Amino acid sequence: MASAAITLAAEAPKLSAANTGFMLICSALVLLMTPGLAFFYGGMVRVKSTLNMLMMSFISMGIVTILWVLYGFSFAFGTDKGSLIGWTSDFVGLSGIDKGALWGTYNIPVLAFMVFQLMFAIITPALISGALADRVKFSAWALFVALWATVVYFPVAHWVWGEGGWAFDLGVIDFAGGTAVHINAGAAALGVILVIGKRVGFKKDPMRPHSLPLVMLGAGLLWFGWFGFNAGSWLGNDDGVGTLMFVNTQVATAAAMLAWLVYEKIRHGAFTTLGAASGAVAGLVAITPSGGAITPVGAIAIGAIAGLLCAMAVGLKYKFGYDDSLDVVGVHMVGGILGSLLIGLFASGKGQSDVKGLFYGGGLDQFWKQCAGVFAVLAYSLIASAILAFLLDKTIGMRVPEDDEIAGIDQAEHAETAYDFSGAGGGAARTTVPAAVGSASKKVDA
Template sequence: MAAAITLAADAPTLSSANTGFMLICSALVLIMTPGLAFFYGGMVRVKSTLNMLMMSFISIGIVTILWVLYGFSLAFGTDSGSLIGWNSDWVGLSNIGLTQLWDGYTIPIFVFMVFQMMFAIITPALISGALADRVKFSAWALFVALWATVVYFPVAHWVWGAGGWAFELGVIDFAGGTAVHINAGAAALGVILVIGKRVGFKKDPMRPHSLPLVMLGAGLLWFGWFGFNAGSWLGNDDGVGALMFVNTQVATAAAMLAWLVYEKIRHGAFTTLGAASGAVAGLVAITPSGGAVSPLGAIAVGAIAGVLCAMAVGLKYKFGYDDSLDVVGVHLVGGVVGSLLIGLFASGKGQSDVEGLFYGGGLDQFWKQCAGVFAVLGYSLVVSAILAFLLDKTIGMRVSEDDEVAGIDQAEHAETAYDFSGAGGGAARTTALPTAVTDASKKVDA
């Protein structure tokens, strides 16, 4: 009886503070997807702007419904064989009590569910940047649904689900270095190897059409990432969430500066695109590691990621794969760097007592990180390539060459991002424009 009294006293109770905090964090993570849309939308040419925005926004719609129907159950339900979860009571969220707590925490299951939903939404959206200018919107929407089902939901269970093999092995991924960034980056590489290069790759100028949009998107991502990272501790009763918040800021700043220094040395200029890309690289790298390293370790993680990601974005020209907006160079490489550096810089004073090599812990954690990194990378790359191949051979993944050259916005959405006639709106033009205006439009689109 005494034992029963003790257990009852120790049982978690609902915390209004933690619940409110997690709802705010969920909203912050959601705003990252529109932020990503602006970030990608500014990096493409004018004729692809709306398509990039829509490729992110459609992920919000599709993944939300799948997550409610079965995704949450697959990712976080009762483990089966260390590979997948399932809980029939969670299908459609029909048998969850409003105040029923998430396992061992002080927040309702519904709050945990919606927080993780936002992660599931942004992960396939990240892939879209590698496919800019050339993918049918209908094929992309179907790919998102299939990829979330057979790649993201199982990988989320491996990494974060109780009983998942990576979770049980002790692989550290605080907020998504493997499950989100390596997963998306490897998928992007798999798909582009199947669908091929853009028309004019390495020949035509494909510069960002709006660097202000890129910077706006990067700012929204940076802002929302505090919810993404700090919220992943599901509360802040022990200060770990606060540590992650601080490390997110520190690593991002270090990565941005490191990228800019590398860029100045290598190319002779500090660019706004480099600042934005460096910041995102730092955000990616600290995502898995920020709960395990000290602020000084976060500076090291960010600086290393900033330089290595800046170096990696040029590999597409060397090896000939067309990663349109550097998803592989930033998200795959940044995720790998941040995940592996845990094995070196884990201080033992954050989310766990695990110590990395530089803190006397040897290489044990490093090898665990390697197992998680390369298993997720290999699985996502292969399965994503297979999905892209099947879609390409059935409904076709790419728009026609004529539509790609003329502009995917007009071909797939019957709209343009900017109305150069001055009449407002984005619908297809029904009247001829003066020659000077159409000539200017053609120059911008190029």
């Protein structure tokens, strides 16, 4: 008995300090993506909506963190219940998790895995906010985030990543969130905007980005943080797959940015900074589910396809008449769909698994599995999100009054403005503004 006990003790997994440190760094990188997203979106709106756009991302960091600790982690990664949801009482409030408990055989603490996945849960509802710019009550948005995370994100995360989840058991490949994050958020965005309607002046008034430098800063922070998002999703396993994902993240993003710019030059006659930023994000989205299963050459192909087709997709809102303010549907939903489905074509069998796609002799078996995951998540998120938005709109109201939308949602919802122009003009800052000047300034389109 003693010798058997010694043997079992020797075989028990031991904490890896290297893997643990790596996962904590990756967690911080993924958290950085949410402020990066706030800057990215904040620069794309008009001046009068800047702070509201920033806050719509930042509030997710508060709300989702608390929900994740209370029950979200249990819902997503607890013991499977019917292939649809998880539940482990020890995960509720994190009260039953010993600080030294390890997650599976990955040699990292359960709490390290928990906090890494928390950062994914935070940024996913924040992604939705870009579609709703300029017109949603902040209180209604905060409540929507809480309800959506509970009803949509936590269960879908279990489907895709939780052991026993139906998509997980089916063999749907989603390395870091093509279905659970990007299709989920993009479909939700479409569901909500179909309920709440268009901005005042949509397709009539100019709604150009007010600060392209902020957009580029946000895109850069997203690109930087995405290495933690993607490479970290292999949980520090030292077998080269995380490194492959890191490389493919860079390669696909570069290819998508170039493809978007080429399309833009041919279609509109110029290479724009907004196009470069949007193309980079499209590539990041598309490689997120696929990067662990493909080669770097496959990453070039997937990035280029995503850059081209997402650039084309953002114009669909004008054709079909839905007001996706900052192209969440065109970039995140379309990019997530492409990245997820193309695994069925480009999976090499030399990455995270031996699964091969059509172009590597594997037939269409994996492609059909990817289709099942993609369209199930899309349909569930779109319908559930539309229902949540409808219920909130009919109870507390989702939209700000039209006058507040026209005057500026920042002042109406936050009693602040992003920029103080009272001292502009090169001289000493004035403490008061002459009445005539003040009246004229109100006529300026912010």
